[in-house]
Amino acid sequence: MSPLDTVLARLAELEQQGLRRRRRTSDSPCGSQLQVDGTHVRAFCSNDYLGLAADPRIADALKDGTDRYGVGSGASHLISGHYKVHDQLEQRLASFVSEHIPNVAALYFSTGYMANVGAIAALAALDPSVEVFSEALNHASLIDGMRLARVKVKVYGHCDVSELEGLLATSSARVKLVVTDSVFSMDGDLAPLPRILQLCEKYGAWLLVDDAHGFGTLGGQGHGALEHFALRSEHLIYVGTLGKAAGVGGAFVAADSSVIDWLVQRARAYVYSTASPPALAQALLESLDIIEGPDGKSRRARLHHLIDLLNRELRLTHWTKLQSSTAIQPILLGDNEQVVQASRQLHEAGFWVPAIRPPTVPPGTARLRITLSAAHADADVAALADTLNQVESRLYRP
Ligand SMILES: Cc1ncc(COP(=O)(O)O)c(C=O)c1O
Numbered sequence: 001m002s003p004l005d006t007v008l009a010r011l012a013e014l015e016q017q018g019l020r021r022r023r024r025t026s027d028s029p030c031g032s033q034l035q036v037d038g039t040h041v042r043a044f045c046s047n048d049y050l051g052l053a054a055d056p057r058i059a060d061a062l063k064d065g066t067d068r069y070g071v072g073s074g075a076s077h078l079i080s081g082h083y084k085v086h087d088q089l090e091q092r093l094a095s096f097v098s099e100h101i102p103n104v105a106a107l108y109f110s111t112g113y114m115a116n117v118g119a120i121a122a123l124a125a126l127d128p129s130v131e132v133f134s135e136a137l138n139h140a141s142l143i144d145g146m147r148l149a150r151v152k153v154k155v156y157g158h159c160d161v162s163e164l165e166g167l168l169a170t171s172s173a174r175v176k177l178v179v180t181d182s183v184f185s186m187d188g189d190l191a192p193l194p195r196i197l198q199l200c201e202k203y204g205a206w207l208l209v210d211d212a213h214g215f216g217t218l219g220g221q222g223h224g225a226l227e228h229f230a231l232r233s234e235h236l237i238y239v240g241t242l243g244k245a246a247g248v249g250g251a252f253v254a255a256d257s258s259v260i261d262w263l264v265q266r267a268r269a270y271v272y273s274t275a276s277p278p279a280l281a282q283a284l285l286e287s288l289d290i291i292e293g294p295d296g297k298s299r300r301a302r303l304h305h306l307i308d309l310l311n312r313e314l315r316l317t318h319w320t321k322l323q324s325s326t327a328i329q330p331i332l333l334g335d336n337e338q339v340v341q342a343s344r345q346l347h348e349a350g351f352w353v354p355a356i357r358p359p360t361v362p363p364g365t366a367r368l369r370i371t372l373s374a375a376h377a378d379a380d381v382a383a384l385a386d387t388l389n390q391v392e393s394r395l396y397r398p
Contacts, residue, residue, distance in 0.1 A: 017336065018336035018340055019336060019358065024036050024037055024352070025037055029053070030053035030247075031043070031048075031051070031054055032051070032375040032376045032377070032380055034352065036352060039350075040350065041347065041350050041351060042350055042352070042380050044351060044353045045353060045354045045369070045371060046371060046373065047213065047243070047245070047327075048245075048247055048373050048375070049213075049216065049244060049245040049303060049327040049371070049372070049374065050216055050245045050246075050247065050291065050299040050300070050303070050373070051247075051299060051373050051374045051375025052245070052247030052248075052287055052290060052299075053248075057286055057290065058247060058248065058283050058290070061282050061283045061285065061286035061287075062248075062279055062280070062283035065085070065277075065280070065281070065282030065283060066279045068085075068278075068282070069085065069277070069278040069282070070279075071277060071279065072277055073274060073276065073277055074275075076271060076272065076274055077264075077270065078264070081274060082275060083275075085282050085285070086278060086281050089108055089281040089284055090107060091106075092285060093240070093254060093288070094106040094254055096215075096240070096254075097223060097238050099223075100223075100226035100227065100232050100236065101226075101232070101234065101236050101254060101256065102256065103256050103257055104254050104255065104257070105255070105257035105260040105261075106252045106253065106254040106260065107253050107254075107263050107264065107267075107270065108250060108251075108281065109250060109251045109269065109276075110249075110250055110274075110275075110276040111241075111243070111250065111251060112141060112210075112239065112242075112251035113141040113144075114251070114269040114270070115252065116139070116141040116210060116239060116251075117141060117144055117145040117148055117269045118145075118253075118263065118270045119239065119253045119267060120132070120145030120146055120148075120177075120179065120208070121148050121149040121267065121268060122263050122265075122267040122268075123175075123177055123208070123259075124149035124151040125149070126175050126262070127174050127175040129173045129174045130149075130151050130173060130174075130175040130176075130177060131151070131154065131171050131173035131175075132146050132149075132152065132154070132179055133153075133154050133167055133176065133179070133205070134146060134154070134156070134180075135158065135179065135180040135191065136156065137186070137187060138180060138181055138210070139181055139185055139210060140360075142181070142210055146179070154171075159189070159192055161192055161195045161199065164178065164196065164199060168200075168202075168203040168205060169203065175206075176203060176204065177206045177207075178196060178208070179210070180193075180196060180207075180208070180209060180210070181210045181213075182209050182210065182211040182214045182218075182224070182225035183212075183213035183328065184328075185212065185213055185328065186330060186356055186361050186367070186369060187328070188213075188325075188326045188327070188328030188329060188330055189322070189323065190228075190326070191209075191225075193207075193229050194229050194231060197231055197233055197235065197236070206237055207233070207235050207237065209225060209226070209237070209238055210239045211225045211226070211241075212241040212244060212251075213326060214228065214240075215241060215242075215244070215245055216244070216245025216291045217300060217303060217326065217327055218326075221291075221296075221297075222245070222291040222292060222296050222300060223292075224238075234256055237255040237259060238253065238254040238255065239254075240252055240254070242284055242287070246287045246288070247287055248280060248283050248287055249280060250284065299374035302374040303327055303372060303373070305378075306372045306376055306381050307324075307372055309378060309382065310370070310372065310381050310384070311329075313382050313385030313386065314385045314389065315385075316392055317396075318392060319331050319332060319333050319396070327371055327372045328369065328370075329370040330356070330367045330369050331368045331388070332365060333366055333368065334364055335366060336357045338366070339355040339356070339366040339367060340357075341395055342355070342368060342391050342395055343355035345391045345395070346387060346388070349387045349391075351384055351387055353368050353369070353384070354368070355368060356369045
């Protein structure tokens with residue numbers, strides 16, 4: 001058997017299990033309507049929750065950024081790739097959470113994946129006794145951070161605060177780190193952050209909150225989960241991503257300035273990677289102004305109106321619409337093949353709703369992941385609900 005035969009055999013296995021993934025290719029700006037592989041679809045698949053990914057004001061800021069700074073940064077931040085506009089962005093990002101974390105500073109990473117991997121590995125390097133307490137449904141980038149850090153990890157059940165307390169109470173680690181998503185990316189529900197933070201304060205643990213899906217959409221000013229729950233603590237380490245509601249790309253970690261300084265020393269995903277183009281930071285400054293301002297507020301209100309509309313219009317009798325008050329509105333089908341068929345039938349009817357299967361979600365919990373955006377029209381959402389009701393009655397097999 002040649003090495004290539006092994007690859008082909010593994011791919012065939014995935015195909016057989018209904019787990020082989022394929023990319024669809026878009027040829028239009030990110031929005032509620034897309035040209036995909038030559039056909040027009042209504043898209044319910046992006047994380048562009050506020051409809052900012054193709055916003056002309058942000059695109060103009062990006063052009064302004066390229067006029068000022070050119071295209072590339074030229075080097076990593078610690079060599080020569082750190083620009084004044086990166087500093088401005090980090091100060092602006094820190095201001096988003098300054099009511100929630102005392103003495104806060106922020107560090108801008110090229111992606112959320114890198115922010116999570118970099119922050120967790122750097123925190124694990126603080127002390128050999130570090131123990132991480134990880135929520136069962138945490139995002140892959142958090143899990144990969146723990147793997148890379150080769151740190152001792154204890155997993156607690158989804159939103160199971162009592163189990164977390166039991167684990168914290170029996171830990172003798174000098175440095176304890178609780179890690180959780182705020183909005184679970186494949187379920188859309190919220191972690192009970194106030195209770196988790198209370199435990200972290202009681203047991204002297206850090207709390208790293210990955211607010212990838214809350215930043216921009218939660219809280220009156222779009223400051224995210226910390227604003228939503230009105231939390232404030234020096235125990236908080238906050239990760240916000242900027243490629244979802246903010247519509248651009250990158251991510252940041254915000255925490256006490258000494259923690260941020262430690263990340264600059266030890267977060268390898270930050271230190272050993274070329275800095276993201278400064279023009280992107282310029283675009284992000286514009287996006288943050290929109291998020292915090294009246295337009296951002298009305299986009300969040302619109303998003304919540306659409307979430308209510310979808311839930312009112314769905315009439316599922318067999319599949320389960322998961323309880324969620326966020327832009328992520330999953331429908332649980334269970335079976336891998338059925339979810340692929342449902343996604344295909346929706347596509348044929350002009351809707352793009354991705355089929356999510358293991359290993360992204362646990363076996364037996366394959367689902368359609370609907371994501372809503374302020375850019376959708378009421379008619380788009382009503383038509384999606386109607387089509388889903390029809391696809392369910394066609395496909396359901398007891
Ligand atoms: C919860 C969560 N954290 C982190 C990330 C990674 O962020 P990024 O896409 O910026 O790498 C994602 C999604 O991609 C996510 O859903």
